[in-house]
Amino acid sequence: MNIIKHDIDSSNAEIKIALTPIDYDARVNEAIKKVQRQASMPGFRPGKVPIGLIKKQHGTQILIDEVNKLLQDTIYKYIEENKIEILGNPLPKEQTPIDFEKQKDFEFTYQIGLAPNFNISLDDKHTFTFKTVKIDDALIDKYIKDVRRNYGKPVNPDVAGEKDVVFVDINELDETGAIKPGGIYKSSSISFERLTNETAKAKILGIKKEDKITININELYETAVDKSVSLGIEKELAETIDCTLQLTVKNIARLEDAELNQELFDKVYGEGIVTNEEEFKNKIRNELGLMFNADADRFLKTEVENNLITKLNLQLPDAFLKRWLMMVNEKPLTLEELEKDYPNYTKAMQWRLIENKLIKDNDIKVDAIEANEEAKLFVRGEFQKYGQVPNEDEVIKIAKDLLNKEKEAQKIFENIYSKKVIELIKQKCTLEIKEVSYDDFFKNN
Numbered sequence: 001m002n003i004i005k006h007d008i009d010s011s012n013a014e015i016k017i018a019l020t021p022i023d024y025d026a027r028v029n030e031a032i033k034k035v036q037r038q039a040s041m042p043g044f045r046p047g048k049v050p051i052g053l054i055k056k057q058h059g060t061q062i063l064i065d066e067v068n069k070l071l072q073d074t075i076y077k078y079i080e081e082n083k084i085e086i087l088g089n090p091l092p093k094e095q096t097p098i099d100f101e102k103q104k105d106f107e108f109t110y111q112i113g114l115a116p117n118f119n120i121s122l123d124d125k126h127t128f129t130f131k132t133v134k135i136d137d138a139l140i141d142k143y144i145k146d147v148r149r150n151y152g153k154p155v156n157p158d159v160a161g162e163k164d165v166v167f168v169d170i171n172e173l174d175e176t177g178a179i180k181p182g183g184i185y186k187s188s189s190i191s192f193e194r195l196t197n198e199t200a201k202a203k204i205l206g207i208k209k210e211d212k213i214t215i216n217i218n219e220l221y222e223t224a225v226d227k228s229v230s231l232g233i234e235k236e237l238a239e240t241i242d243c244t245l246q247l248t249v250k251n252i253a254r255l256e257d258a259e260l261n262q263e264l265f266d267k268v269y270g271e272g273i274v275t276n277e278e279e280f281k282n283k284i285r286n287e288l289g290l291m292f293n294a295d296a297d298r299f300l301k302t303e304v305e306n307n308l309i310t311k312l313n314l315q316l317p318d319a320f321l322k323r324w325l326m327m328v329n330e331k332p333l334t335l336e337e338l339e340k341d342y343p344n345y346t347k348a349m350q351w352r353l354i355e356n357k358l359i360k361d362n363d364i365k366v367d368a369i370e371a372n373e374e375a376k377l378f379v380r381g382e383f384q385k386y387g388q389v390p391n392e393d394e395v396i397k398i399a400k401d402l403l404n405k406e407k408e409a410q411k412i413f414e415n416i417y418s419k420k421v422i423e424l425i426k427q428k429c430t431l432e433i434k435e436v437s438y439d440d441f442f443k444n445n
Helices: 021-038 051-081 137-150 198-204 224-231 235-240 262-269 277-312 318-328 335-361 368-385 392-403 406-428 438-443
Strands: 002-007 012-019 086-092 106-114 127-133 153-155 165-173 185-191 212-216 244-256 430-436
Touching: 002 051, 012 051, 021 051, 051 086, 051 106, 086 318, 106 318, 127 277, 127 438, 137 262, 137 277, 185 224, 198 212, 224 235, 262 277, 277 335, 277 406, 277 438, 318 335, 335 406, 368 392, 368 406, 392 406
Parallel strands: 127 430
Antiparallel strands: 002 012, 012 106, 086 106, 153 244, 165 185, 165 244, 212 244
């Protein structure tokens, strides 16, 4: 076997592999014997089909399969042993078709994309803006208001208010004001907050159960789509219809904010964790701090990415990568789609290279204990999205299941590495702290 690497430029290379029978004969013969042991053919006992027949029927395909396996093993072993940093995977170069039935010696050429060679050192000369949120009483009160709404309970008030949903029977009226035979009839609901017409708002606000009101269809519904969906009529009719509707109120629903009391404290944080309003506010203040710290790190990461990618301007093997992406994409990819998405792909790849370089140069490690804690943090966060507080046994079990799944575990480890890189940047670089309001914090991010 002969292997030669030829550098085309700083980003591209070719690897040529020449094979002779001595390289693949043993593998092919073993594969043929395996097929023989499993073969069944009329006139022969299972596993006793003559080798000659096996070769005649399957020999060429077995040769192709074993040569391909040998090539894959050889090229990746060569790349690993020679510490060649590649992007993507080796791609076979187009060449003259091989006659596997007649040829004995083979030569194959693979194209590889080379990762750029670069250095990066972090120090206080690197300056980044680090935005933080000012957590004031107004923000805490707003958060409490949202919590009370999320944990609110449904009630049925006697009179419709500005945050209510009114359930009605809708009848179309004729020119005399009577219910039109064969006209529109629909049981539906009307959310006051979604009404845009002032006349409709005035008529709905303050109505009671079993009240009847009349209203023009165009005052109640803004678009033809609204009419079609809400009234169950054809879109063509909805685009032209102009009639009077009678609404008969059947029920009124309201989500009443939860009381700021021990029951709410226990629902949000668990029984007895918080016992008064001051502790509740302090708990929220700490939570907001942690939440916004994560956002602040995310925004800092974006700024660092843009800065270092621009500064380093890493050169990638674009033509090779485009060909590779076309081949490995799960869904068929057009050239137009590739060209449109390629800049985002290259940006992500450049940052991955930079991040991996920082991890390697600074000997950043992640151990199993850290991964387990990160997995548990993720699980708690998922429960919290739905206003639930899981017990510790649930958290431990789900976290363990996540780490036993390769893709999920990889995401968790990558997330920890990413966090550690940001911490490294915060330690070594100059950060200009900028405290801003909640609205300004998310304004341009």
